[in-house]
Amino acid sequence: MAPHPSAIGGHVEGFGATARKDGWWIEPAVTFVVFLTFVVYTTWAGLQGTHYHWGPYLSPFYSPLLFAGPGDAAGLHHSWLGAWPSWWPSFLPASPAVLILIFPGSFRFTCYYYRKAYYRAFVGSPPACAVGPLAGNRPYRGETWFLLFQNLHRYSMYFALLFVVILSYDAVASFFWEGRFGIGVGSIVLTLNAILIAAYTFGCHSLRHLIGGRSDCMSCGRATLRYGAWKRATWFNERHMEFAWLSLIWVMVADAYIRLLSMGMLADLNTWGR
Numbered sequence: 397m398a399p400h401p402s403a404i405g406g407h408v409e410g411f412g413a414t415a416r417k418d419g420w421w422i423e424p425a426v427t428f429v430v431f432l433t434f435v436v437y438t439t440w441a442g443l444q445g446t447h448y449h450w451g452p453y454l455s456p457f458y459s460p461l462l463f464a465g466p467g468d469a470a471g472l473h474h475s476w477l478g479a480w481p482s483w484w485p486s487f488l489p490a491s492p493a494v495l496i497l498i499f500p501g502s503f504r505f506t507c508y509y510y511r512k513a514y515y516r517a518f519v520g521s522p523p524a525c526a527v528g529p530l531a532g533n534r535p536y537r538g539e540t541w542f543l544l545f546q547n548l549h550r551y552s553m554y555f556a557l558l559f560v561v562i563l564s565y566d567a568v569a570s571f572f573w574e575g576r577f578g579i580g581v582g583s584i585v586l587t588l589n590a591i592l593i594a595a596y597t598f599g600c601h602s603l604r605h606l607i608g609g610r611s612d613c614m615s616c617g618r619a620t621l622r623y624g625a626w627k628r629a630t631w632f633n634e635r636h637m638e639f640a641w642l643s644l645i646w647v648m649v650a651d652a653y654i655r656l657l658s659m660g661m662l663a664d665l666n667t668w669g670r
Contacts, residue, residue, distance in 0.1 A: 399594065401412070407525040410461075411460070413527055413623050414445040414524070414527040414528060415526070416465055416524070416526055416527065420524040420525075420527055420665055421523065421524070422519075423516075423612050424516045424517040424523050424524060425517070425523065427516065427517035428515065428517040428518060430572070430641070430644075430645070431510075431514055431517065431518075431644075433483060433515065433648075434644055434645075434648060435607035437539050437648055437652075438457065438497070438501075438648070441455075441457055441493070441651050441652075441655070442457055442491060442497050443489050443491055443493070443494070444491060445465045445466070445489065445491030445492065445493070446465060446468070446658075447654075447655045447658035447659050448461075448465070448492070448493070448651070448655070448658070449461075449470070449471055449473075449474055449654065449658065450472075450582070450652065450657040450658045450664070451573050451580075451582070451657075451666075451668075451670060452569055452572055452573045452582075452583075452584075452663070453570050453580075453583075453586060453653065453654045453657070453664075454474045454566050454569075454570075454586075454654070455650065455651040455654045456563055456566070456586070456589055456647050456650050456651060457493050457497065457647070457651045458492050458493050458496070459474075459496070459559075459562055459563060459566050460476055460562050461474045461475050461476060461492050462475070462476050462477050462492060462495050462496065463475055463476075463477055463478065463479065463480045463481055463492055463495070464478070464479055464613075465480060465490065465491065465492055466480040466490050467480075468480070471492075473599070473618065480492075483582045493595060497525065499552065499555040499556075499559065500555075500559055502548065502552040502555075503549070503552040503555065503556040503597075504640075504644070506547075506548055506549035506552060507549065507600070507640065507642050508544045508549065508601045508602075509601075509636050509637055510640065513545060539669065545659065549602055550606075551599055553597075553602045553603055553606075556597045556600070557597060557603075559593070559597075559646060560593060560594045560597050563586075563589065563590040563594075564590045564594070566586055566590070566592040567583070567586045567587040567589070570582055570583040570586045570587070571583050573666075573668050576668060578666055578667040578668045579667055580664045580666025580667070580668065581653075581664055581665050581666065581667065582654065582657065582664050582666070584651060585650050585653050585654075586650060588646060589647055589649075589650045592639060592642050592643035592646050592647075593643050594637075594648065595632055595639040595642075595643070596636070596639040596640050596642075596643040596656045597635070598628075598629060598632040599629070599632030599633045599634075599635060599636035599639055599640075600633075600636070602625065604627060604629040604630060604633050607622065607625050607626045607657070608622065608623070608625075608626030608629070610631075638652070
């Protein structure tokens with residue numbers, strides 16, 4: 397039996413029910429696979445506590461490296477505060493990544509674009525435009541109830557900006573090994589990672605509002621410089637989706653590349669001859 401249109405809006409009732417004839421399901425399906433892969437890989441890599449650096453390269457999942465991992469003498473070169481602390485509770489994972497991943501993770505999880513992406517892909521709210529949602533006709537309460545924490549995005553943005561600086565420092569440091577300047581594949585990987593993370597962060601809706609919000613005349617007097625900054629933020633914002641996915645995939649590539657180098661499963665092409 398064909399589904400009946402609802403009285404309000406004329407949309408077809410029922411989860412996944414729609415009058416659309418195109419492949420509307422492709423985008424949420426791809427989003428589901430890629431985002432789930434990112435969550436699983438990031439969780440696994442972050443809990444390892446090993447194979448997160450090689451030579452001048454430091455995995456972005458572990459940066460900034462506040463403490464080197466337990467027994468990781470070589471990691472002291474990247475560590476800000478020295479060796480792994482003796483006071484660390486035994487019931488918690490002994491991995492440096494658990495100290496910092498909450499900050500970039502919260503920025504991505506509460507991102508305005510990602511909300512749309514994973515609401516559709518994971519909870520069908522709705523899975524696509526003019527497609528029946530999983531929730532049916534129940535009222536949407538969104539960020540006013542269970543998802544109220546999503547409003548923390550504007551605050552996590554400040555940490556994200558700090559991470560742009562830190563990852564940029566890591567990219568520059570990747571060109572120096574034992575005081576000698578050089579270039580390797582890992583240097584290029586980390587530099588591209590810093591660029592993509594910055595492009596994604598600079599396109600943040602909250603950052604754009606921080607720059608250009610609360611102003612009735614952007615081109616008046618002293619606001620001219622502000623208007624220029626707002627236009628540049630707008631350029632990144634218009635490409636926010638593309639940079640969101642590119643940076644998400646590339647940060648996994650960066651960690652995997654350094655991990656494979658550290659495990660001896662891959663050789664880095666570089667000018668240091670190592």
